Amino acid sequence: MTTDPNPAPRAPAGPPHASPLGPLVPASADLADYLAADEVIDHDHPEIRALAARLRRTDRVATARALFEYVRDEIDHSADVDHWSGAYRASDVLARRNGICHAKAHLLAALLRAEGIPAGICYQKLEVLHGLNGIHFEETGQWVRLDPRGNKGGADAHFATEPAEERTAWANDPDAGNFHYPTVHPTPPADLRAALAEARVGERGYGHLPREL
Template identity: 55%
Template structure:
């Protein structure tokens, strides 16, 4: 059974904040967020456009066999590549730049997998912009959860229900210290929070 997403903060403003990772004040983030904003101002259409951009236009490092390491949202946008966590950082930045609250969620699969939650229509919904290659099936949906990977509880996998306003420190620390090169993500990617 999937957990009900639970925000770790009662203040929606915490899910709009900028920091060194989610640098949504960066000119490139602001420009793209503006370009993705729906003409009629509909935040759902704008969120879906941001989701599709990150899912489809930013390569996942494993799928692309790319040796680069990105972690800051503006760097992910510039390089157009990132691991699931980096892609989640970019999606949060693009949403927050449009005034749409966004947070971070995690699954324990073969390694810690990062995704987002978005607050629209008065409720939270989890979104996974990992990219639909190698069997992943993430889709934009506010009503039915359509994440990239189903959790297999029989294999000991775990779905964390918490929605964090900032990326997990264990993830950021790993990404900041990672050395670029083939298979860099296999060297110490956290397995748990």
């Protein structure tokens, strides 16, 4: 896998507004890259656009919250229901209403982009590589982690609009080598996309995934 150029094994000390999970920086300086549709984050799909429009609220922050909570709470995580869809393309995840963490992050990114809210994918090193989202809030100019994995089995992720408020599904255990990578990717790295494509319907577990970037 491609090595992240700025690994962050521990959250550095910083100002009060800094994330407790470490810095978060975009891989691209062009926000347009975080609004684009591609083969994984296919927000040009009519079903994604229709759902995004249905969940739209009166302002961008409220819309982002509604989209996040929908993916977190209404799309099953495969492990929670022991039904493994193998889906990772955003439109397929929506159609099957089921996927692993990476799949749910791809769907959330697509829904946010459909509403003109820049969003990308970021990662956490756990026993396997965990996928979540980085979202750019125009109101503050900051990137914030959101984790739509689903709050079952001890997971406890919540919506945040400031880095200091970030709360992802799983806490880091530094003794186990856990940490959040700092980079927000516009789309999953090519090697990870190839690994995700190895999943098959009904195939349990995460054996197809890399352990780290």
